[in-house]
Structures are given as C-alpha cells and as structure tokens.
Amino acid sequence: MTIGVATDSTADLPPALVERYQPTMVPLVVNWDNQTFRDKIDLSTAEFYRRLRTSKSLPKTGAPSMAAFETAFREQLERHDAVVSVNLASGLSGTYEVARRAAESVDPQRIHVVDSTSVSIAISWLVEMAARLAEEGVAVNEIVARLEDARGRLRILALLETLEFLQRGGRIGRAAALAGTLLSVKPILSVRDGEVAPVERVRTMNSALRRLVELVVAMGPIEKLGVMDGDAPTNAAEVARQLQAHYPELTVDRGELGPVVGTHGGPGVVGVAVLLAR
Amino acid sequence: MTTPTDTAARERTRASGADLKAAFLAASSWLNANSDRIDALNVFPVPDGDTGTNMSLTFQAAADALRDVSDQASVGDVARVAYEAAMLGARGNSGVILSQLLRGFSTALAQETDLTAPNLAAALAEASVVAYRGVSKPMEGTILTVARLTGDAAQAAARSESTLSAVLDAAQRAATEAVAATPTQLEVLRKAGVVDSGGEGYRVIVEAVWMWSTGRSLEQAAESHPHSRALLEGVEEGGSTYGFCTEFLLRECTMPAEDVKTTMEALGDSVIAVGDANLLRVHVHTLRPGQALEFAVDHGTLVKVKVDNMQLQNEAFAAARRAPPGADVPPSTSVGVIAVAAGEGFAEVFRSMGATVVQGGQTMNPSVQDILAAVNSSGYKELIVLPNNSNIVLTARHVDELTPHEVRVVVTSTVPQGVGALLAFNFESDLETNVAAMEHAAHAVHTIEVTQAVRDAEVDQVAVRAGQMMGIYDGDVVAATESADDAVLRSLDHARVDALEIVTIYYGAEATDADAQALASRLREGHPGLNIEVVAGGQPHYPFVVSLE
Numbered sequence: 001m002t003i004g005v006a007t008d009s010t011a012d013l014p015p016a017l018v019e020r021y022q023p024t025m026v027p028l029v030v031n032w033d034n035q036t037f038r039d040k041i042d043l044s045t046a047e048f049y050r051r052l053r054t055s056k057s058l059p060k061t062g063a064p065s066m067a068a069f070e071t072a073f074r075e076q077l078e079r080h081d082a083v084v085s086v087n088l089a090s091g092l093s094g095t096y097e098v099a100r101r102a103a104e105s106v107d108p109q110r111i112h113v114v115d116s117t118s119v120s121i122a123i124s125w126l127v128e129m130a131a132r133l134a135e136e137g138v139a140v141n142e143i144v145a146r147l148e149d150a151r152g153r154l155r156i157l158a159l160l161e162t163l164e165f166l167q168r169g170g171r172i173g174r175a176a177a178l179a180g181t182l183l184s185v186k187p188i189l190s191v192r193d194g195e196v197a198p199v200e201r202v203r204t205m206n207s208a209l210r211r212l213v214e215l216v217v218a219m220g221p222i223e224k225l226g227v228m229d230g231d232a233p234t235n236a237a238e239v240a241r242q243l244q245a246h247y248p249e250l251t252v253d254r255g256e257l258g259p260v261v262g263t264h265g266g267p268g269v270v271g272v273a274v275l276l277a278r
Numbered sequence: 279m280t281t282p283t284d285t286a287a288r289e290r291t292r293a294s295g296a297d298l299k300a301a302f303l304a305a306s307s308w309l310n311a312n313s314d315r316i317d318a319l320n321v322f323p324v325p326d327g328d329t330g331t332n333m334s335l336t337f338q339a340a341a342d343a344l345r346d347v348s349d350q351a352s353v354g355d356v357a358r359v360a361y362e363a364a365m366l367g368a369r370g371n372s373g374v375i376l377s378q379l380l381r382g383f384s385t386a387l388a389q390e391t392d393l394t395a396p397n398l399a400a401a402l403a404e405a406s407v408v409a410y411r412g413v414s415k416p417m418e419g420t421i422l423t424v425a426r427l428t429g430d431a432a433q434a435a436a437r438s439e440s441t442l443s444a445v446l447d448a449a450q451r452a453a454t455e456a457v458a459a460t461p462t463q464l465e466v467l468r469k470a471g472v473v474d475s476g477g478e479g480y481r482v483i484v485e486a487v488w489m490w491s492t493g494r495s496l497e498q499a500a501e502s503h504p505h506s507r508a509l510l511e512g513v514e515e516g517g518s519t520y521g522f523c524t525e526f527l528l529r530e531c532t533m534p535a536e537d538v539k540t541t542m543e544a545l546g547d548s549v550i551a552v553g554d555a556n557l558l559r560v561h562v563h564t565l566r567p568g569q570a571l572e573f574a575v576d577h578g579t580l581v582k583v584k585v586d587n588m589q590l591q592n593e594a595f596a597a598a599r600r601a602p603p604g605a606d607v608p609p610s611t612s613v614g615v616i617a618v619a620a621g622e623g624f625a626e627v628f629r630s631m632g633a634t635v636v637q638g639g640q641t642m643n644p645s646v647q648d649i650l651a652a653v654n655s656s657g658y659k660e661l662i663v664l665p666n667n668s669n670i671v672l673t674a675r676h677v678d679e680l681t682p683h684e685v686r687v688v689v690t691s692t693v694p695q696g697v698g699a700l701l702a703f704n705f706e707s708d709l710e711t712n713v714a715a716m717e718h719a720a721h722a723v724h725t726i727e728v729t730q731a732v733r734d735a736e737v738d739q740v741a742v743r744a745g746q747m748m749g750i751y752d753g754d755v756v757a758a759t760e761s762a763d764d765a766v767l768r769s770l771d772h773a774r775v776d777a778l779e780i781v782t783i784y785y786g787a788e789a790t791d792a793d794a795q796a797l798a799s800r801l802r803e804g805h806p807g808l809n810i811e812v813v814a815g816g817q818p819h820y821p822f823v824v825s826l827e
Binding site for chain 1: 631632702705779809813
C-alpha cells in the first residue's frame with residue numbers, strides 16, 4: 001500500500017523536499033487588476049513583490065477551485081492507494097474546506113485532509129513528515145494522528161512592516177489589537193492553532209529583529225526551526241544567523257513567503273516557524 | 279457647624295462625635311481656602327503645583343461623607359468615616375499620605391465615644407506612625423516630619439494639660455515650627471525658597487481644628503489671616519460648549535446645604551456642597567456657570583468665586599468614553615492595561631495601543647476612585663496600571679486592596695516611560711512576566727520635558743528666571759533658556775544620543791505641529807541619522823515632551 005501526499009501553494013516547500021517526495025501542490029489564486037494568477041505558477045514570488053511595491057491596486061486571494069483539488073486527488077489515486085492532503089489553516093482560508101469537499105466527492109475513504117492550522121514552512125514540515133512516514137510504511141490513520149499531534153506544537157511568529165495588508169485582507173483576527181497605533185511601530189504577531197493573534201509591538205526594525213529572536217528563545221526546547229521572509233532577505237538572514245547561534249544543533253530552514261501569504265502580510269515580513277519539542 | 283463659645287470652648291476636656299465632625303468640616307473649609315497658596319509652594323517653578331488642590335480634594339471627600347453621619351455617632355465612627363472617604367478620594371501622593379494620617383487617627387480612636395486630651399494626643403501620634411509606614415522611603419523635611427513633631431508635641435502637652443484646646447495649641451505650634459524648619463532639612467526646598475507644601479497642608483488642618491477648639495470662627499480667621507488667598511479670581515464665561523469647574527463660597531445662605539446641592543445637581547455634575555448656613559462651599563461642573571452664580575447671589579452673600587474652563591479635560595473625557603478602535607474584538611489576553619494621561623493626544627496614543635485611559639496628570643491627579651472605577655469596568659481580571667507621573671504612583675498602588683481584581687502598578691514617572699512600558703506589553707504573557715518586562719522597558723526610556731518657569735528659582739543647580747523655558751531631563755532641571763527648542767537641545771546634551779534608536783516629540787496644547795517639525799529639523803541638523811517622530815500629545819503646560827528610546 002502506498003500513500004501519496006498533497007498540499008497547497010501556501011506550504012512554501014523547499015526544492016529538496018519537492019524533488020525527494022514529489023507532493024502534489026494545488027495552487028491558490030491571486031486576482032489582481034482583473035487578472036487571475038495561479039499562485040507560484042503564473043506569478044513568481046519575485047515578480048509578485050516587485051509588483052506589490054509599485055502597484056496602486058492591491059491583489060486579492062482566493063482558495064483553489066474544488067475541481068483543482070479533485071483533479072489533484074484523482075491523479076494521486078491513480079498512483080497510490082490513499083492520499084493525505086495537508087492544507088493551509090482553516091482559520092485563515094477556505095482552502096481546507098474546499099479540499100475536504102473535493103475529497104468527499106472523489107473518495108472520502110481514501111483521501112484524508114488535514115488542517116495544518118499554520119502556514120508556509122510549518123506546512124511544509126507536516127508535508128515532509130507525512131511523506132516520510134508514508135515511505136516508512138506507516139498506516140494512513142497513524143500518519144493523520146501524528147500530523148494532528150505535531151500541528152499543536154507549531155508556532156509562527158511574524159514581524160510585519162505594517163498591518164495594512166493584513167487588515168485589508170480581513171485576516172487580522174485578534175491581532176486587530178495591534179492596529180491603529182499612532183506611533184510607527186513594528187507589530188509582531190503569531191499564528192497558532194489557526195489564528196492570527198497579537199504578540200508585541202516594537203519601536204524600530206533593529207530592535208524588532210532582536211526581539212523576534214528573544215521570543216523564539218523563550219519558547220523552550222525546539223525540534224525544528226525555519227525563517228521565512230516576504231522580500232526581506234537581509235533581515236531574514238540576520239534573524240537566521242542569530243537563531244543559528246542559539247541553536248547550533250538545528251538546521252535553520254529558509255523559505256520565501258509566496259504571493260498568497262505575501263498579499264496578506266505585505267512586503268517586508270520576517271517570520272519564524274517553530275516546531276516545539278515534545 | 280457647632281462652634282462653641284470662647285471661654286467655654288477653651289476649657290473643654292471632652293468633645294463628642296458631632297464636635298469632631300464639626301472640626302473636620304472646619305478643617306476642610308480652611309484647607310480649601312488655603313489650597314492655592316499651598317499649590318504655589320512647589321519646589322519646581324512649574325505651573326502644575328497641586329499639593330494644595332490634592333489635599334483639599336482629598337479632605338473634601340472626607341468632609342462630604344461626614345455630612346451624612348448622625349450627630350449621635352462616636353468619635354471613633356466619625357474618624358473612621360472620614361478615613362474611608364479620604365482613602366477613596368485620595369489624589370496625588372500628598373492626598374494618599376493625608377488619608378494614611380486619617381487612618382492612624384481613626385485607628386487610635388476606634389473604641390472611643392468622646393475625644394479627650396489623652397486620646398486626641400495618642401491619635402495624632404498614631405496618625406504619624408501609620409503615615410510613615412505607608413511610605414516606602416520616608417524623607418525628613420516633609421509632611422511626615424510635620425506630622426511626627428505635631429504628634430510628639432500633643433502627647434507632651436497631654437501629660438500636663440487636660441483641655442483639648444491646650445493639646446491642639448501645642449500641636450499647632452509644633453506644626454508651624456516643623457513646617458518652618460523643612461527648608462533646613464531638604465536642600466531642594468531651601469534652594470527653591472519654599473517650605474514643604476504637604477507639611478504646610480497638614481499644618482493648616484491642625485490649625486483649623488485648633489481654631490475650632492478655641493471657638494474662633496473660620497471666617498474671622500480668614501479675614502485676619504495673612505495667608506488667606508485672593509478671594510476673587512476672574513470669572514470666565516466664554517462661548518465654550520464644554521463645562522466649567524465652578525466653585526463659590528456663600529455666606530449667610532438662606533437655603534439648607536442639601537437643597538443647594540439638589541439645585542446644583544440640576545445644573546451639572548460633580549456637585550459638592552459643604553459647610554453650613556454661615557459658610558457654604560459649593561463645587562459644580564456645569565455648562566452654565568452664570569446660572570450657578572446667579573443662584574448663589576439670590577440665596578446669600580457670594581464671598582468667593584472660581585471658575586475654570588474645563589474644555590481640555592472635557593474634550594479628552596468625551597473621547598475616553600468613545601469606544602476604542604477594535605472594541606468588538608474579544609480581549610486578546612487576560613491582562614488589561616490602564617494608563618493615566620493628560621492631553622487628548624497622549625490619551626489617544628495609549629488607547630491606540632489598547633490601554634484604557636484615566637484622564638489626569640500634571641494638572642489634575644486622578645483619585646483612587648477614578649482608577650478603581652476604570653479597573654472595575656475593564657472586563658479584565660488582572661490589570662496593570664501605568665501612573666505616568668510620580669505623584670500618581672501611590673494613588674495607583676492603593677487600588678489593589680480595594681478591588682477583587684489583581685492590580686499591579688508599573689512605576690512610570692513620565693508619559694514616554696508609560697508608552698515605553700506599554701510597547702513592551704506582551705499579549706501572550708501572564709501578569710508577572712508583563713510587569714517585569716514593562717518595568718524594564720520603562721527604565722530604558724529617557725524623557726525631556728519643557729515648560730515655562732512661573733517664578734525665579736534655583737533648582738538642581740540651575741538658576742531659573744520666571745518666564746524662561748526649563749528643560750527637564752528625567753525629572754531634573756538641566757536647562758533654562760529663552761526658547762522651548764533650545765531647552766530641548768540643551769537637555770539632549772545629557773542623553774547618550776549615539777545610543778538612541780528613536781526620538782519622539784510629543785507637542786502640547788500650546789504648540790503646533792509646525793513648531794514640532796521645526797524642532798525636529800534642528801535636532802536632525804545637530805544629529806544626522808537620528809530617527810525622529812512627531813506626535814500630537816495635547817498635554818497642557820508642556821509645549822514639548824520628548825521621548826528618548
């Protein structure tokens with residue numbers, strides 16, 4: 001019995017993982033100036049941020065169509081006996097719900113859709129875990145149970161240049177408490193259990209980067225660590241460097257926040273993904 | 279109030295609860311009459327001296343509560359009511375210490391039906407003991423010293439004298455000498471050429487009770503006393519749509535105080551009417567001070583009038599009642615933050631970061647009750663209070679014991695320190711962790727305040743002439759200059775500019791955005807690369823408050 005793995009384009013999969021396990025990636029969509037782009041397929045991350053910094057209009061994002069998931073699942077089922085699909089947090093997007101309905105319509109017995117409750121690199125960790133366990137021959141129900149255990153230990157901290165994009169996209173949630181500040185501050189927020197929540201405000205970018213590292217270090221023992229950015233490679237490299245110094249035994253994964261996540265975070269985001277040790 | 283006649287009064291060895299009540303009411307009126315003069319005894323020649331106002335409002339809270347106390351009440355009960363009301367009404371450090379003096383006074387008299395020379399002396403001594411306990415680092419040359427020497431003198435007198443009047447006479451003499459000696463104990467007082475204001479406030483209270491005990495009326499005293507403040511201040515009846523804090527003193531009032539109060543309540547709010555037909559003090563916040571005064575003229579002899587335009591406070595107050603942005607968002611944390619701030623801009627800065635704002639600051643310190651009300655209506659179980667003024671710290675600390683909420687005070691002496699503390703607030707952390715982080719952050723912020731000197735003085739080795747702009751760096755006067763800009767620039771010399779990440783200029787009600795931008799340009803000229811932000815603070819009296827982070 002073989003198990004295939006699917007995900008969506010917000011997983012920010014590292015190339016090595018794609019090459020090794022070949023998970024299916026279903027793209028979300030970005031609508032911009034009356035054009036529809038498939039995330040990361042019709043619109044590259046680099047092109048997206050170039051346009052975002054200059055464009056007067058703002059993009060909007062949408063979940064993949066049910067048909068897109070159905071096609072992906074059918075293809076997987078031609079090669080595998082079962083499929084595990086790990087998707088963007090249901091609290092942030094309708095993607096999980098669309099995937100779940102597509103699974104219902106294709107084959108609810110063989111397709112298992114898991115809510116990652118997170119974004120970006122953190123999803124890619126779950127994808128990698130699912131693919132690795134599948135390769136080891138672990139039963140599909142056991143894989144789902146392990147993913148559900150691991151997702152509770154995922155943490156994301158993100159330092160934003162501005163809350164404007166999150167507000168416009170309606171994904172601000174409880175982090176609204178950080179909004180409307182009269183002073184120019186850099187908000188730090190968290191994604192945890194599928195929800196965006198406020199953490200802190202810091203006055204300048206330099207102190208905010210430092211603070212981001214402090215907040216990670218304060219989390220306790222860590223199993224996996226990753227740094228991602230939305231067109232802020234220098235700041236991300238600095239955070240990664242500082243984290244590496246704190247955790248010499250860990251590999252600090254790096255990732256770019258793609259167009260869909262970038263639409264909501266805006267340019268300049270530096271994020272840290274953490275999988276807490278058990 | 280029942281004022282005993284002269285000789286009979288002086289020979290009294292025993293007084294009832296009703297007598298003590300009358301004495302307290304007399305003291306309240308007398309303190310009120312002296313409050314402006316006490317305000318002026320500020321070490322710093324800044325226009326926000328408020329010890330007299332704070333003590334007077336605190337004592338007035340006690341007097342107001344006493345009016346409902348039966349004449350059959352024991353002296354123990356009268357003293358307890360006075361203490362409890364003063365504790366709730368306490369404003370500023372001096373108000374809190376005054377409430378502690380009353381606490382000691384009432385504890386000593388708790389079991390007493392009548393006041394006698396020995397128990398009065400013991401109560402005055404105990405007042406001082408309790409007040410010393412309430413202050414973490416008691417300093418000599420302050421109200422504490424005056425209270426202690428007053429208590430000592432009363433006890434010494436009670437050993438040989440049996441009349442209340444004799445004990446009080448010794449007490450008031452000791453108080454007067456103690457106040458006069460305060461400049462020899464505190465260098466700052468000597469340099470500023472003033473006596474300690476809190477000590478003087480206490481002396482005034484003791485003096486009032488002594489005068490009462492000798493049968494002298496307060497009015498006679500007011501007329502003969504060299505210190506009594508100017509009776510009339512200008513009446514403003516501007517076209518403002520905001521309220522006026524209206525106070526007047528009415529002699530030979532033809533209407534009972536209770537009815538005057540009812541009438542005033544129809545005109546506005548915050549009504550206080552204390553005293554009796556001989557001398558009635560009325561306080562009301564109203565949109566129509568003219569109507570209040572007209573009523574006064576119709577019902578007695580108007581002795582003294584004071585009307586303050588409360589436009590600023592009121593605008594800010596109205597804004598404070600507006601729902602904060604994102605009010606529909608559920609609380610992100612179990613810990614709430616309450617910030618004390620004066621000036622609409624400052625209030626907005628705190629509100630925009632999720633804090634609940636209690637209006638007040640340099641010119642008007644909030645009472646324990648003001649902060650308590652904000653705590654109780656906050657919706658949070660645990661709260662952190664940012665006093666943002668060293669004179670509000672004690673008031674804020676008293677809130678915790680009066681509420682089921684867990685209340686912690688992060689000591690912030692300036693608004694920038696408060697902002698710095700609030701910036702360090704972590705939504706995911708618990709109370710203790712936040713308190714520690716916020717205290718740390720508050721200490722990392724330095725503050726420059728600029729205000730105009732109201733008189734000549736030498737403060738912190740700086741000679742200041744009336745009218746000059748003073749630059750105050752972390753509470754110390756470091757510069758006296760002709761322009762506000764220069765005061766900021768000179769004060770900045772005391773900071774480690776190269777270590778600064780960001781400088782925020784908050785401009786006050788008397789300055790404009792253009793003024794602040796011009797100052798920012800001058801700062802950038804002298805310190806290229808400095809990160810400068812300009813924000814409207816709206817604070818009274820201080821054209822610029824500058825935060826150095």
